[in-house]
Amino acid sequence: MKRLIWTKASDAERAAAVARPEQRSEKAVQDAVRAIVDDVRTRGWDGVAEQALRLDGETPGLVDVAGPAAEARRILTREQVDAIETACRNIKTFHEGSLPAEHAVETMPGLRVRKIWRPLDRVGLYIPGGKTPLFSTLLMLAIPAQAAGVGEIVVTTPPRPEGGLDPVIALAAEMCGIEAVWTVGGAQAIAALGFGAGGIPRVDKICGPGNAYVAEAKNQVAALAGGAAIDMPAGPSELMVIADDSADAAMVAADLLSQAEHDPSAQVLFVTTSPALADAVETLVPQLASGLPRRAIAEQSLAFARTIIADDLEQAVDIANRYAPEHLSLAVAEPEPLVARVRNAGAVFAGHEAAETFGDYLAGSSHVLPTDGAARAWSGISVYSFLKSISVQQVTQEASQRIAAPAAALARLEGLEAHALAADARMRKVPA
Numbered sequence: 114m115k116r117l118i119w120t121k122a123s124d125a126e127r128a129a130a131v132a133r134p135e136q137r138s139e140k141a142v143q144d145a146v147r148a149i150v151d152d153v154r155t156r157g158w159d160g161v162a163e164q165a166l167r168l169d170g171e172t173p174g175l176v177d178v179a180g181p182a183a184e185a186r187r188i189l190t191r192e193q194v195d196a197i198e199t200a201c202r203n204i205k206t207f208h209e210g211s212l213p214a215e216h217a218v219e220t221m222p223g224l225r226v227r228k229i230w231r232p233l234d235r236v237g238l239y240i241p242g243g244k245t246p247l248f249s250t251l252l253m254l255a256i257p258a259q260a261a262g263v264g265e266i267v268v269t270t271p272p273r274p275e276g277g278l279d280p281v282i283a284l285a286a287e288m289c290g291i292e293a294v295w296t297v298g299g300a301q302a303i304a305a306l307g308f309g310a311g312g313i314p315r316v317d318k319i320c321g322p323g324n325a326y327v328a329e330a331k332n333q334v335a336a337l338a339g340g341a342a343i344d345m346p347a348g349p350s351e352l353m354v355i356a357d358d359s360a361d362a363a364m365v366a367a368d369l370l371s372q373a374e375h376d377p378s379a380q381v382l383f384v385t386t387s388p389a390l391a392d393a394v395e396t397l398v399p400q401l402a403s404g405l406p407r408r409a410i411a412e413q414s415l416a417f418a419r420t421i422i423a424d425d426l427e428q429a430v431d432i433a434n435r436y437a438p439e440h441l442s443l444a445v446a447e448p449e450p451l452v453a454r455v456r457n458a459g460a461v462f463a464g465h466e467a468a469e470t471f472g473d474y475l476a477g478s479s480h481v482l483p484t485d486g487a488a489r490a491w492s493g494i495s496v497y498s499f500l501k502s503i504s505v506q507q508v509t510q511e512a513s514q515r516i517a518a519p520a521a522a523l524a525r526l527e528g529l530e531a532h533a534l535a536a537d538a539r540m541r542k543v544p545a
């Protein structure tokens with residue numbers, strides 16, 4: 114891990130230390146995705162099928178989850194099934210508990226403005242599966258969507274290397290009441306959801322994370338006329354750990370590797386006020402990485418890892434706000450004062466016991482979170498991702514008399530006479 118002392122570093126060195134891996138946004142990825150999206154957009158199902166066969170070796174199909182879910186129940190231990198059920202319960206409890214209430218305000222006497230909430234009609238959920246099937250992501254998307262009351266949920270995921278739908282993804286889908294899943298991944302799946310192709314219907318919004326190809330495809334689809342909306346930029350995983358000298362080096366190292374093992378272009382940053390802790394973590398990380406089944410992926414990602422020595426914890430949080438990480442772990446003795454200073458992060462893990470892994474699986478909030486600095490402006494998945502708010506205005510006759518004149522004045526100030534006439538039309542005598 115490259116090390117940098119923040120206060121002694123030049124502006125250019127600081128910028129380089131908090132830069133995302135270039136391979137996430139390289140032109141080759143953009144060009145490859147553009148070709149796939151154009152193909153699906155112009156040729157529909159034929160484009161999807163051809164791209165899927167070329168990239169993933171299988172023609173997409175809509176798979177009934179009942180068969181593979183039953184297979185999963187045969188393969189998995191009772192403890193594993195219980196663990197998935199625990200995750201489902203916590204995610205459901207959190208999201209049902211965070212549904213918004215209707216909100217009404219009387220801005221003037223007789224002038225009542227309120228916000229009502231409506232679920233989206235049809236959403237597409239992308240479940241990553243290139244390197245390993247992320248069944249947990251299905252729970253993190255489908256449960257909030259259902260809590261919000263979405264009308265129709267369309268799920269896509271890449272086929273397994275040996276073909277067909279992954280049984281554990283099928284089981285997770287079944288536990289969420291989803292009957293069928295499309296076995297198609299990558300940019301071709303995103304384009305199919307964005308424009309509709311064959312039996313895959315165009316959705317109102319595409320939600321879900323993925324690798325650089327998937328993240329780029331979402332951006333391109335959302336930018337094209339007629340393309341579906343998207344939840345957020347959610348690409349390869351990121352973690353920044355801020356630690357003081359109360360932190361345990363082994364915990365910090367394990368947390369950093371938990372995100373490095375996701376993707377060669379995942380990024381983990383370690384910011385600490387303790388050079389001694391930095392030494393210990395930098396020794397442990399390669400040791401632990403060398404024993405991981407996904408060692409090759411983690412080691413590629415560690416090329417983008419950094420240790421940053423901060424003067425104090427306030428400076429450490431300033432660095433986090435500048436980087437805007439997907440995940441921010443506060444491995445410090447007193448996390449709450451730091452939480453109060455955090456402005457830009459997808460999710461915060463406060464204190465030594467709050468392992469990022471708990472958030473990935475079963476704390477309750479969704480692990481689908483903004484990456485690549487998008488946490489400056491975007492939030493992670495929640496029930497709000499699947500809801501729209503609509504404002505409703507009610508005006509009594511008395512209130513209408515009071516607001517018509519100023520409304521007409523404002524309209525004439527903008528040179529919009531028809532607007533003014535609509536206000537004037539309300540200025541009538543109130544019956545006694």
Ligand SMILES: NC(=O)c1ccc[n+]([C@@H]2O[C@H](COP(=O)([O-])OP(=O)(O)OC[C@H]3O[C@@H](n4cnc5c(N)ncnc54)[C@H](O)[C@@H]3O)[C@@H](O)[C@H]2O)c1
Pocket residue numbers: 145168169240241242243244245247250271297298299300322323324325326327347348349350375376379439480481482483484
């Ligand atoms: N931000 C978040 O909330 C979040 C959550 C979970 C996972 N993730 C990230 O999701 C990603 C999962 O990645 P993955 O690769 O395992 O699965 P994936 O499903 O995202 O991508 C697999 C697909 O990529 C396409 N692809 C692969 N190589 C290609 C190429 N050369 N050209 C065109 N398309 C190509 C294939 O069609 C394949 O189906 C990881 O980066 C992980 O960090 C992010």
Ligand SMILES: N[C@H](CO)Cc1c[nH]c[nH+]1
Pocket residue numbers: 247249250349350351372439473480481482
């Ligand atoms: N850490 C990922 C989000 O960046 C989510 C995940 C799924 N499975 C394990 N982790």
Ligand SMILES: [Zn+2]
Pocket residue numbers: 350371372375473
């Ligand atoms: Zn993870």
